[in-house]
Amino acid sequence: MATRTVFVGSRIGLHARPATMIATAACEYEDEITLFRAGSSVDASSSLLIMTLGAELGAEVTVASENAAAVERIASMIEQDLAS
Template sequence: MSATRTVTVGSSNGLHARPAKLFVEAAQNAGVPVTITKGEKSVNAASILGVMSLGVEHGDEVVLTVEAENAEQTLDTLAELLTTNHDEAN
């Protein structure tokens, strides 16, 4: 089963080091194939270099695709990470 979701990136500096690392770790922990797409380019969401190569900025829309039985649950987790501003001081 495959599911997709379009998500707007919330981190004020986009998917750079810290937010990208958190997202990639969550994709790896999902244990299922996850793809992130920006424009015409798709990469393995579990690859930090792949994710960073997309050059995702604040407010950009990306499409997540999950190939798994629990795809919606995985999409919920990953979408929440992407929409959160990880650059705000706590």
């Protein structure tokens, strides 16, 4: 399983807009993609579940999947300021 730990780059954290963008990208993959933060894990294809992580700017999030390309793409998105 591929994993990558990153820090949230969106100034509003992983709230509505960033969470929706990440979930939309995750849905493009057949492989399950999981986000981990502070002992919680959620399916990255659900914007509502992503928001339940409460990940604010600078929060550490780990992305995991059997698909290394998916991990890299989602991790890269989490690091960006998607709120703009």
